[in-house]
Amino acid sequence: MKLRSDSFSDQQVIPTRYAFGKYDAQTRVALADNMNPHLVWSEIPAGTKSFVVLCVDSDVPSKPDDVNQSDREVPSDLPRVNFYHWVLVDVAANTTEIAEGAYSDGVTPRGKSGPLSLDGMRQGLNDFTHWFAQDREMSGDYFGYDGPCPPWNDSIVHHYTFTVYALDIDEVPLKGKFTGDEVLASIQPHILDQASITGTYTLTPRLLAEQK
DSSP states (O other): OEEEOSSOOTTEEOOGGGOSEEEETTTEEEEOOOOOOOEEEEOOOTTOOEEEEEEEEEEEESOOTTTTOTTOOBOTTSOEEEEEEEEEEEEETTOOEEOTTSSOOSOOTTOOOOSBOGGGOEEOBOTHHHHTTTOTTTOSOOBSOOOOOOOTTBSSOEEEEEEEEEESSSSOSOOSSOBHHHHHHHHGGGEEEEEEEEEEEOOOHHHHHHHO
16 A cells, blocks of 8 residues: 655655644744645555554653653653544545545634544544543634644654555444443554555644744
8 A cells, every 4th residue: 555645745844834833932832723634545455345544753852740841851862652632433444535634724712523534434533522521711622633732841742653454344343432442452453554654743843943
């Protein structure tokens, strides 16, 4: 399989319009356009009955102690964990493209609805569900796509990997609310092929300056 995007190039910076948060000189971070990027895939294996789309940030700090603290940066040697930004399943076998903004266009406080989505597809919970769990204004179930919003004091640039999986089943065998990890575990025996594209993003002023 092959995967590409008209929204960003592999291993290049993701434009702000696809992010949940953007840099702000006064407040450090502000809400961005939060549009899902365009994706298109090809060279589909024979026997494909559906697709799954996942987006994962693999650079999230494993401990929150230093996150968004003005007197220090999150150290680069801190162990990192995965953070799911998009969990889309039951994508029909005749679908090979997702339009920009089709599944997300703007930030929805307390999260977008789900799991039912367009054309019979379903969306899982992304990890903003846990991130905002204790926030009275933002807590809720965050279904579908919500874009990058890394700590504004992280010492490393974050990497966001979009992966499309071709499956030999029509539907992912999960019901109700489900997470990215649950989807990955359930589809492992059914993956015929997969393809990925990775974009980068940061809100750290020092790193933003280095990108220019």
